[in-house]
Amino acid sequence: MPTQAERSAATTAALRREARRLFAKHGFDAVAVDDIAAAAGMTRGAFYHHYAGKEALFDVVHEEVQAELAAAVRKAAAPYQDPYEQLLHGVDRYLELASDRRRNRIALVDGPAVLGPERYQELQQTYFLRLVGVPLARLREGTAEQHALTARALMAAVCSLATHVAHRRTDLELARSVAADLLRATATPS
16 A cells, blocks of 8 residues: 555656646646646645645746756767767757757746746756856866856857747757857857
């Protein structure tokens, strides 16, 4: 017989899974708490027992998606020793995933609007700043502050391209080309 903790974990996992599916398919605004609860085979009360509201659950789902994206970027960059190649292949993978509707609506379309700019940027920095900053620091001379600011600027540009691709999937190749140009300009040793 499952313990209370196991039942609670199963309930929250079901709510997260169904919320993610519904948010990805319909968007945050079109999904109601009742929709999520029903899809998970639960009541509205069970939902509110585990989450303060739809926004709180979206935050959890969004963070899961960001962690998956970061893992995919790390995996794409891992085979390369050269920091420029790490950046190039990591950014390329991120843009490719930005065109994937299973993730892009949550991560790039609804994420900034639902979470607000501060929380959204916090998550971007948590999951991606090191992935960009470490290779950049290996390529460029400068202080830690310069590297951090350059990494943030590059992240902002890549996120802007990814958001564009999320809305216009047909522009993926164009975004890849622009990103490669940005990387060449940014990653050139100073």
